[in-house]
Amino acid sequence: MPQPHDVLFRALADPTRRAIFERLCRDGDQTVAALTARAEVSQPAISKHLAVLKQAGLVRDRHEGRQTHYSARPGALAPLVDWTSQMAGFWQSRFDDLEDLLKRMDQ
Amino acid sequence: MNEMRTETRSVVVEREIPHPPEKIWRALTQPHLIAEWLMKNDFEPAVGHRFNLRGDWGGVLDCEVLAIEPNNMLSYTWNFTHEDAAYELKSVVTFTLTPTSTGTLLRMEQVGFRPDQKQAHGGAKAGWQGFLANLEQVLARID
Numbered sequence: 001m002p003q004p005h006d007v008l009f010r011a012l013a014d015p016t017r018r019a020i021f022e023r024l025c026r027d028g029d030q031t032v033a034a035l036t037a038r039a040e041v042s043q044p045a046i047s048k049h050l051a052v053l054k055q056a057g058l059v060r061d062r063h064e065g066r067q068t069h070y071s072a073r074p075g076a077l078a079p080l081v082d083w084t085s086q087m088a089g090f091w092q093s094r095f096d097d098l099e100d101l102l103k104r105m106d107q
Numbered sequence: 108m109n110e111m112r113t114e115t116r117s118v119v120v121e122r123e124i125p126h127p128p129e130k131i132w133r134a135l136t137q138p139h140l141i142a143e144w145l146m147k148n149d150f151e152p153a154v155g156h157r158f159n160l161r162g163d164w165g166g167v168l169d170c171e172v173l174a175i176e177p178n179n180m181l182s183y184t185w186n187f188t189h190e191d192a193a194y195e196l197k198s199v200v201t202f203t204l205t206p207t208s209t210g211t212l213l214r215m216e217q218v219g220f221r222p223d224q225k226q227a228h229g230g231a232k233a234g235w236q237g238f239l240a241n242l243e244q245v246l247a248r249i250d
Contacts, residue, residue, distance in 0.1 A: 087219075088118050088120055091215050091217070094145055095213070098124075100144070101140065101144045102134060105134070
């Protein structure tokens with residue numbers, strides 16, 4: 001699979017990060033404090049998760065005074081919802097298995 | 108209902124394989140071999156034969172054989188029905204085998220027809236949530 005998918009999958013594989021991202025999609029802009037208040041993990045943990053989401057391009061931060069606001073960038077998911085790139089990855093891995101099978105088959 | 112805005116897109120994957128077309132043809136058309144590299148199935152090499160491909164993730168594809176030219180070309184429909192139209196897929200998969208000096212050039216072309224692309228890409232909040240709910244399935248599918 002292409003690398004951009006790996007980064008996205010890794011970022012979204014964690015349920016806490018997924019919950020943060022979903023909340024930002026649903027409720028819009030949030031501060032770290034607001035996100036922490038509704039979560040069951042500490043603020044440093046939330047900040048760490050946000051950093052991973054940011055690296056994957058899924059969230060954007062904006063500094064306002066002493067607060068940092070985060071917002072979702074759902075467009076970062078485009079490579080995943082685009083079925084052509086999904087299917088290309090699917091067929092590449094199927095062809096890998098096909099080649100393995102052909103090696104095992106007799107002429 | 109008559110708002111049938113359809114968009115066609117295709118995926119092409121090609122690979123040089125160091126085996127003769129006849130051998131690859133067997134892997135493409137014998138159910139027990141298809142199961143080893145693609146999915147469990149009840150394929151039969153007959154035009155008009157309807158069959159299912161069953162993925163490990165629980166998804167079932169509805170297929171119908173459209174064309175067969177032994178050792179050369181195989182085409183079938185590849186349709187996925189989902190209660191959410193954004194995940195529906197109607198497509199046709201065509202395998203073409205071309206002999207080369209070292210084996211075969213295997214080409215897979217999948218042409219997809221998807222109703223109202225807007226639904227999938229509109230970024231509607233409900234859509235994203237649905238997508239996230241399906242992420243695990245996607246992960247299982249693409250490894």
